[in-house]
Amino acid sequence: MERVGVRCDVGPGRGIGHVMRCLALAEELLRRGLEVVFVCDAHTVPWAEAQIAARGIAVQPAAWTPAEHTELIARLRLDAVVFDSYDLDAAVYSAVRATGVPTLAIVDGDFRGADADVLVDQNLAAELDRPRLPANSTRLAGLTYVMIRDEILALRPLEPPAPRPVAVPKVFAFFGGTDAFGAGPYVVQALAATGVPFEATVVAPRPELADQIGAVELGPQQGVDVIGPTDQLAATVREADLTISASGTSTWELLCLGATAGLVCVVDNQVMGYERAVATGTAAGVGVLSNLKTDPSAAAAVLKRLLTDPAERARLAAAGWELVDGNGRIRVADALLAIT
Structure with missing residues (x-):
């Protein structure tokens, strides 16, 4: 061959x-x-x-x-x-x-x-x-x-991540190379609704998504930096305290990297993977996108815990790291x- x-x-x-x-x-x-x-x-x-x-x-x-x-x-x-x-x-x-x-x-x-x-x-x-x-x-x-991919394997840690307490957690959010279902703005709304500090980097592949994200009203000590698709995804994930993504192919890359992963189910064919990942305790379920669009409060509750509990972030990260070799x-x- x-x-x-x-x-x-x-x-x-x-x-x-x-x-x-x-x-x-x-x-x-x-x-x-x-x-x-x-x-x-x-x-x-x-x-x-x-x-x-x-x-x-x-x-x-x-x-x-x-x-x-x-x-x-x-x-x-x-x-x-x-x-x-x-x-x-x-x-x-x-x-x-x-x-x-x-x-x-x-x-x-x-x-x-x-x-x-x-x-x-x-x-x-x-x-x-x-x-x-x-x-x-x-x-x-x-x-x-x-x-x-090689990019992910090169940055896979040699051992499970340890708890990393920080005053203002770093958040990275991306939803594929196109964010076809427009999840970014709704996730930022849910982050803002937590009422706790964070510094987020959010990938917006389209100008209209960047505009919608920029229009979200943020609270004290909450910041959002909007970027386009990046070739430094793995490195950015490693630097983040919490990574939020669609529950698709990227889920397994996040677990391999030992990331604290918050998943959003953006489309019906992701339901099975989303439910199974959350059930195993290797990722947090932020919610189904259609629900986030109507009421971000449930997602905000999940995100608030992740932003304020470094031990929980480390537990999720270690469980995912063990699961994907x-x-x-x-x-x-x-x-x-x-x-x-």
Whole structure:
């Protein structure tokens, strides 16, 4: 196996979660001397496009039909295909498998028609589920297979974080490369409603979100700095006392970093991961975005405790650090390369 194609979703409405976890696997394949080609509309999210380019990975426009995929495989001489998509028709997967090229599909609970030699569900407690598998498929499930990027692994602490009492906690909040559901302003409202001091850095990928965040009325010793998408995400997380994010792909990166994570469920397909992470005590549940939009008081109560209790922050951080070891991408790459 020499050249692997990665077909993943990306876009202003789709976010960049698929790209981020595919990049983690791509980094592992590159480390082993393989060539990787992404097949996606990366140009629709310039920050994601830059992340792919920074790794020297070529990009082809997204293919959608079975015929487009089989043509692409032949033209690029692909030896394997990785899928990470919520939008592809089931016929695409069966057409690609019929070519005999090894396939791996990354899924989140519902297969959404995905049919591949290996199915990877890297979500918490996914190993407890018993879905019906496509014929001749293998399923890798659970946090054992979480794929973490180099940027995160480089800053993973060697031991669980200790309590860090501070007078004014630092907060970092981000919701993917696009914040497609506009969570940032509502989280800042909930932070302000705590009535306690904090210094927050909030990522606003769009000007209208930055304006909405800037309009939130803050209390004494409360500050908010609005920035655009950053290449220093891991370093910023490490510096923060509390990181607030959507309960998607980034959750596992936060846990690997030993961050105190406050999660917001921004869309329905995150519900299962959100509930499981909160139930295990590895992250705090800030709430469901639709509820934050109507009443931030419940979220404010959760955030106030996190801002004022360094022991609780350390407990959450240590539990998450123990749960995600950062070696999942090695296991997934091993499975892909073992397909015959």
